[in-house]
Amino acid sequence: MPIIECVPNISEGRRAEVVERAVARLRQVPGVRVLDYSSDPSHNRSVLTLAGDAGPIKEAVLALFEAVIPDIDLRTHSGEHPRLGAVDVVPFVPIEGVTMDECVALAKETAAEVARRFQVPVYLYEEASGDPARKNLEDIRRGEFEGLAAKMAAPGWAPDYGPAAPHPSAGATVIGARMPLIAYNINLATDRLDVAKKIAAAVRHSSGGFRYVKAMGVRLEDRGIVQVSMNLTNYEKTPMFRVFAAVKSEAARYGVTILESEIIGLVPAAALHATAEHVLQISSFSRAQILEEKLRGTE
């Protein structure tokens, strides 16, 4: 049974009844599980985590639009987090028994149906986008709902699906496919923030580092140490062990050692397996060799 994760973000983080109504609606969709949801009042935004196969997940996303469009009006919405629409962003993430290409196809089908059924314009992003200038969520969202009508009229910013102007209350939605994120922090045995910042700059994509690393240096006040705080956005192409080795080597440059690392939240098993495979120099390892997979599979 294939597993796709879907993490819609909606522009409501204050009125619990609106969020609860949406979640209750999602729970009614057969074949979909609501794994988690959390609301941030200062962002005025909620993040929902769903899992299921392609068909049910698509139904769930459509049900989510149906549930929240009557309740969320971007014309009166404010919060700290940038947003374009009522259902602001919908990423599909391949987890098990499903390819990235299949998630891209699912993103496009869902986008077409959202545009058709709700007259909400949709931008594709990340792996689902064919335009390099429209892959990055921040680029698409720049200008936010308030600047959306002008942006949509500008050259190069026609939406991928739906009307050429914003939905009056629901704005626009960004739908796409991406790899699972790993929130990965490395703590350094030092209180020197400058070292953490220099290492972050060395490993992150934006300043010349690895393609799929976002990083910043931060101070952990209560512990008297500093941290390189990272998001790994594609653990297959920029694997954990390579990032760890680079941080370790950069730290050594300043006479600093790694104290420990930590994974915040969830990590795909494959990212850990790849690390073991690498350090043990295992040749021709196959996932079919994982005992639990074999015992769980059908005969």
Place this chain on the structure above:
Amino acid sequence: MPIIECVPNISEGRRAEVVERAVARLRQVPGVRVLDYSSDPSHNRSVLTLAGDAGPIKEAVLALFEAVIPDIDLRTHSGEHPRLGAVDVVPFVPIEGVTMDECVALAKETAAEVARRFQVPVYLYEEASGDPARKNLEDIRRGEFEGLAAKMAAPGWAPDYGPAAPHPSAGATVIGARMPLIAYNINLATDRLDVAKKIAAAVRHSSGGFRYVKAMGVRLEDRGIVQVSMNLTNYEKTPMFRVFAAVKSEAARYGVTILESEIIGLVPAAALHATAEHVLQISSFSRAQILEEKLRGTE
């Protein structure tokens, strides 16, 4: 749903119809899956791999005795592999959602029932045995079926369950609980067999190495290299990364490097996770953080 693996070895590897009949019987046991079976004619022995929860697995083992006792007569059995009985050895292996203690309890219950129902004496081994002299399978099996009557009469060799003399045709059975084995080989970038043998001697338990490592040095003729061929019998207490590091360090002593390693057959995911955790210096990692586990779990 807990998963226990059970790997009974039966003393028949030539008459396919006997093995097929036993497997067919096992497939009828509700809640048990026959994952694999293979016969070795020169050993005159077959290895069956079953998976299921405690109750069904116990039923399957009893069904196996019922199926093969009429068919296998140790008085006329010969083969290269040492053996004591028709059903020669029955290990229970904790895989998921079950503890070693529970597998020990299951081994004892099953042993008692086998003795009662079939009048076959049973020795407990490995984790199920309380006697250090009777933990090791080779020690229990020494003398084989032909020496069994004399051995059972000797001091210290009364069986744990059942009659004090062998079953006339089915001999005795060894039942116990153990960790999953990992068959792990490390190939060296050299053709020097003496180096592989010295490294094997350094890391294996029998000559002073790690408690849960069996190892030997072998030549891979067709590739012109040598290999340290190992069985890791408890990956929690003697983890893969520690064995790898020791082999690497011993090899360096002779100016030899590691070419690659290989896992033969299955490996518990936890053994790979522990390796990643170690090399990435991850603090307070929990299995609940594995994405696939979370997505697969119930809400």
